[in-house]
Amino acid sequence: MKDFVKGRKIYTRTYNKCDPSLVVVERAKRRLGETKYNPFYNNCEHFARYCKVGIPISDQVENYKSLVGNSGIDASDALLNNGKSIVDTTQNLMKTTLDKISNFWKNDNDDDDGFFEYY
Template sequence: MARGDQIYVMREFMGLPGLYEHHGIDCGDGTVIHYRKTEVARISRTSMAEFAMGQPVYVKRYTTSYLPDVVIQRAESRIGESAYNLTTNNCEHFTTWCKTGVNESAQLRNFGLDAVRISLPGTDKLINEAIDNSSPAKSMELYHQALDNIASAESTLRPQYQHAQKEENTWHRVALAALKQGREELARAALHRKVQWKKTAADYKSQLDYLETLKAQLKRDSLPLRQTISSS
């Protein structure tokens, strides 16, 4: 472990050991900045012992990331924050943002629990209930709830898509500058980051396109209902 590392320990949940990872940023002086769970979850600087709670500490490795001083500065800039959210702003979202600038949680994604995957199954259920409901007014209410879900998912995804595009362009410029300076190794690393961000942007774009398709289908399917309600 070293200053600026993203570290994690395995924590228990409901008495089951090793169920999830709790992440923090190693400050290199025996302290860790992390989302400390008390009455209110808050980003705090605590001792390594309090962070680890007797468990082994692991390091999350990256091919490229911010320099340690920058990582620490980013972590310190958010000390005192109490905006914890399991699906959009948990301890891993925070530390990954400190290391790479990306607000994401790999373990949530691996569990199929990222914000968009949570919202869309609920939307599908609302649509099915709207179709099956015999009351036009109730069906319209359910359709509007589904549209609200889609709008919420879009508001989450669009800034991430724009950020990914911006990072792709930034790393492209870094690669060109490195090549001009004859720094081939740095150029390769920058191009690797560019490709990663390009793939991330493409994934976000694919999800946004799906949401647009779903929204258009929803509006089209609800047209007969709107006509029935307006004529009654």
């Protein structure tokens, strides 16, 4: 356990009622190798609760949902999943714009008419 947590805090939950250990272990084994992690719909808390009581629910997500609603969860998930493409697109746009500005000033031959085109 010490190697796994690497000095981080471990959070535990006490269940008043849970399924027998063999059922819990079988549920966990069935999901070995699963690669569909999602912080809003399939995170480690969903997994642990599913293994223990058969219901995949996350108190953390439910608390967040109470603040932002289902639409907020969907929007957060979309941002998270599309975040890399949004960042890449923004970076490309910024680079293109900065290149145009740089070229504008490099190629300025003192006949500036005061007009600057924005893209």
